Amino acid sequence: MSRKKTPKSKGGSVPAASTLPTAANRSRLAHPRTPCPGSEALPNGPPQSGRPSLGGTGDFYDVAFKVMLVGDSGVGKTCLLVRFKDGAFLAGTFISTVGIDFRNKVLDVDGMKVKLQIWDTAGQERFRSVTHAYYRDAHALLLLYDITNKDSFDNIQAWLTEIQEYAQRDVVLMLLGNKVDSTQERVVKREDGEKLAKHATASSSLQEYGLPFMETSAKTGLNVDLAFTAIAKELKQRSTKAPNEPHFRLHDYIKREGQGVSCCRP
Numbered sequence: 001m002s003r004k005k006t007p008k009s010k011g012g013s014v015p016a017a018s019t020l021p022t023a024a025n026r027s028r029l030a031h032p033r034t035p036c037p038g039s040e041a042l043p044n045g046p047p048q049s050g051r052p053s054l055g056g057t058g059d060f061y062d063v064a065f066k067v068m069l070v071g072d073s074g075v076g077k078t079c080l081l082v083r084f085k086d087g088a089f090l091a092g093t094f095i096s097t098v099g100i101d102f103r104n105k106v107l108d109v110d111g112m113k114v115k116l117q118i119w120d121t122a123g124q125e126r127f128r129s130v131t132h133a134y135y136r137d138a139h140a141l142l143l144l145y146d147i148t149n150k151d152s153f154d155n156i157q158a159w160l161t162e163i164q165e166y167a168q169r170d171v172v173l174m175l176l177g178n179k180v181d182s183t184q185e186r187v188v189k190r191e192d193g194e195k196l197a198k199h200a201t202a203s204s205s206l207q208e209y210g211l212p213f214m215e216t217s218a219k220t221g222l223n224v225d226l227a228f229t230a231i232a233k234e235l236k237q238r239s240t241k242a243p244n245e246p247h248f249r250l251h252d253y254i255k256r257e258g259q260g261v262s263c264c265r266p
């Protein structure tokens with residue numbers, strides 16, 4: 001795999017594990033490559049719902065959720081977010097995320113405006129204590145590995161253990177094998193990703209079906225919108241619980257809509 005070396009952090013102190021996210025330290029920790037004009041934080045706690053609200057970005061929304069991107073450094077978390085938010089790919093020099101950053105995006109989900117506040121975490125070990133503080137407020141987690149990097153795949157179980165320790169029990173969890181465009185450099189077979197997803201152990205209310213799993217590409221955009229839309233649909237359904245609405249099944253949805261998705265139920 002050809003991967004550019006991770007540059008050293010340009011400094012800035014890393015908050016202690018107990019440091020709660022604040023507007024001030026958010027901007028201090030922001031990824032230098034992904035400034036967030038108009039980014040707006042949600043308060044901690046349950047999803048915001050009820051009457052339409054106007055976010056700081058000028059977007060109206062009915063309900064809002066926090067989604068976190070986690071996984072080893074270099075798996076493509078920032079690129080996945082930028083692809084989803086801006087429809088672009090950050091090619092070139094790899095600038096590792098420092099601390100944590102977030103972007104907002106409002107989706108129209110079956111006539112309802114669902115705002116996702118997506119937290120892009122640093123995969124580097126030295127920032128782990130920073131991300132721990134954010135897990136408990138996350139409604140959903142996208143856990144990524146890189147199909148061209150076996151270590152990132154082998155580390156998924158450790159990430160699941162961490163999720164079990166720090167995230168809410170009912171967090172929505174999805175496993176993504178990223179960089180599927182790099183066919184020549186692939187070292188993790190899709191079936192291995194599927195197998196891992198089926199047998200993964202983590203506290204997730206979707207656990208009984210195994211983890212939802214897809215392969216994605218931040219470079220081409222394959223399955224990127226789908227991953228976030230599926231999460232938004234699942235969260236929206238949980239929060240609204242409209243009695244006459246057909247039950248949304250996340251596994252079935254990604255299997256039906258995804259490209260190259262053939263998995264999920266054990």
Ligand SMILES: Nc1nc2c(ncn2[C@@H]2O[C@H](COP(=O)(O)OP(=O)(O)OP(=O)(O)O)[C@@H](O)[C@H]2O)c(=O)[nH]1
Pocket residue numbers: 004071072073074075076077078079080090091092093094095096097098121122123124178179180181182216217218219220
């Ligand atoms: N070919 C290919 N390269 C990708 C893809 N996604 C990310 N990359 C490349 O992988 C490298 C790392 O991407 P990032 O998104 O910065 O990785 P990260 O997971 O945010 O890393 P940390 O911030 O250190 O945790 C960059 O050089 C990207 O250009 C993808 O889907 N395909």
Ligand SMILES: [Mg+2]
Pocket residue numbers: 077078079095096097120121122123
């Ligand atoms: Mg990053």
